[in-house]
Amino acid sequence: MRYQLKLSRLVLLSFCLVSALVVFQIKASDSTAAQAAPDTEAIEEIEEIQDVTPVEAAPAAQPGLLQIVGRMHPAVIHFPIAWLTLLLLIETAALFTGKPEWSRFGLYVLILTLLSFIPAVTSGLILSKSQGSDPDFIKLMTLHRNINLSVVLICVIAFILRIARSEKLQGRARLPYFLLILVSTALIAFSGHLGGKMVFGENYLPF
Structure with missing residues (x-):
């Protein structure tokens, strides 16, 4: 019985302490809110209306012929990449099959590859003259x-x-020629990767 009485008193005391703490927190919150509340009578809203007259932008200068040629570089650069990749596939077939048909076809594709370099290199050199000065x-x-x-x-x-x-480019004698085409294809692929970095930024690919 005494144990229950002591327990009841302890619970009642705890309840009173908690209640007092809650009341204290409520009063403190009200006081803080009252201090933080702005005085609406002391606030004056000031609006400044400015007459902004739109300024008509100057018309952009039309690009010249050389600029147009240079800006064609992103379009024409794909042709030598495609022709050279096709040439590598053809020369691979010619090397391993030994069929003269593949060899003749490869010569025509090599000529097309060389011709496609003309607009690609020309437009690239022109475009490089107007690319800023970032080191x-x-x-x-x-x-x-x-x-x-x-x-x-x-x-x-x-x-x-x-x-x-x-x-004389038959069998193993054809290997040096094939290696030249292989190296060219690898280099132009890496160069295309560098071109992608210039257009899309350094981190557009994780390598």
Whole structure:
């Protein structure tokens, strides 16, 4: 009985303490809210109305012929990439099958590849003259340009080798010519990756 009485008193005391704490917190919250509440009579809303007359933008200058040619670079650059990739597939078939039909077809595709370099390189060199002065971008663009020029040079060497030794490029003797095409395709693929970085930013791919 005494134990129950002591327990009841303890519970009652705890309830009183909790109630007092709650009341204290409520009063403190009301006091804080009253201090934080703004005095609406002391607030004056000031609006400044400015007469803004729209300024008509000056018309953009029309691009010249060279600028138009340079801006065609993103479109025409895909042709040498496609032709060179097709050439690699054809020369792979010619190397492993030994059929002359593949070899003749490869010569025509090589000529088309060289012709497609003309608008791609020309437009790229023109476009590079108007790409700002950011040092990182210029460094990337210079590497992109040099790799592409190297691809053109390698393809020209492959063409000369093909014409000069057309009858001797059979079997293993065809391997050096095939390696030139393989290296050219790998380089132009890497150069295309650099071009993507210039257009879409450094981190558009994780490598």
